[in-house]
Amino acid sequence: xxxxxxxxxxxxxxxxxxxxxxxxxxxxxxxxxxxxxxxxxxxxxxxxxxxxxxxxxxxxxxxxxxxxxxxxxxxxxxxxxxxxxxxxxxxxxxxxxxxxxxxxxxxxxxxxxxxxxxxxxxxxxxxxxxxxxxxxxxxxxxxxxxxxxxxxxxxxxxxxxxxxxxxxxxxxxxxxxxxxxxxxxxxxxxxxxxxxxxxxxxxxx
Numbered sequence: 030x031x032x033x034x035x036x037x038x039x040x041x042x043x044x045x046x047x048x049x050x051x052x053x054x055x056x057x058x059x060x061x062x063x064x065x066x067x068x069x070x071x072x073x074x075x076x077x078x079x080x081x082x083x084x085x086x087x088x089x090x091x092x093x094x095x096x097x098x099x100x101x102x103x104x105x106x107x108x109x110x111x112x113x114x115x116x117x118x119x120x121x122x123x124x125x126x127x128x129x130x131x132x133x134x135x136x137x138x139x140x141x142x143x144x145x146x147x148x149x150x151x152x153x154x155x156x157x158x159x160x161x162x163x164x165x166x167x168x169x170x171x172x173x174x175x176x177x178x179x180x181x182x183x184x185x186x187x188x189x190x191x192x193x194x195x196x197x198x199x200x201x202x203x204x205x206x207x208x209x210x211x212x213x214x215x216x217x218x219x220x221x222x223x224x225x226x227x228x229x230x231x232x233x234x
Contacts (some may be wrong), residue, residue, distance in 0.1 A: 034222030035063065036070040039167055042216050048164035051120045051143065055159070056150040058169030059200060059233075060192060061179035062220070067169065068150035075146050080117075082151025084127030084136075085109045100206035103199045104153040114162050117147050152200055157210065166215045170230050175220065204231055 039054075054071070056064045068079045085105045087096065096102045105128070116123035120143040126135040141147075155166050171179075176197075181189040208231055217230045 062169040062171040
């Protein structure tokens with residue numbers, strides 16, 4: 030796979046900021062911004078595995094009004110922290126069960142062996158409860174028109190409507206909450222993989 034400018038920016042940052050092993054890299058950002066693609070490219074470049082936050086979305090009984098009102102609450106970050114992130118940082122083998130939000134069931138366990146580097150990709154991966162466990166935190170953004178085009182191509186017209194009415198507003202509430210946090214050391218990238226400021230990312234400009 031041809032390496033993107035975003036992957037080049039992250040690899041350059043990692044060379045300038047060596048991290049102790051085991052190291053965990055988080056890739057957060059707006060839906061359809063290319064998080065999964067970037068994680069795949071970095072995984073190939075660094076010869077490391079990838080864990081997807083999509084496997085930790087809330088189960089129906091967890092989607093209370095109070096929970097969805099919480100910035101970043103649309104993911105089971107508690108389960109992710111205890112079953113994945115903490116064992117990763119301790120360098121221990123572990124397993125977790127991905128939750129399939131389409132079927133409403135847990136898939137068979139995924140077994141992970143200790144590794145020098147692991148990538149975590151997906152929306153809400155930089156939730157405040159998870160932030161301190163990462164050595165590198167990347168945020169990807171994308172222009173509104175291109176975001177809609179990609180979602181429509183990937184999920185169809187009905188899927189696009191669902192994203193515009195539900196999932197994108199939840200993401201934007203989460204990103205707006207970043208303004209209140211000190212996020213020194215994060216890497217903010219636009220659609221072309223160029224570095225931008227936190228303020229520009231949050232505004233979506």
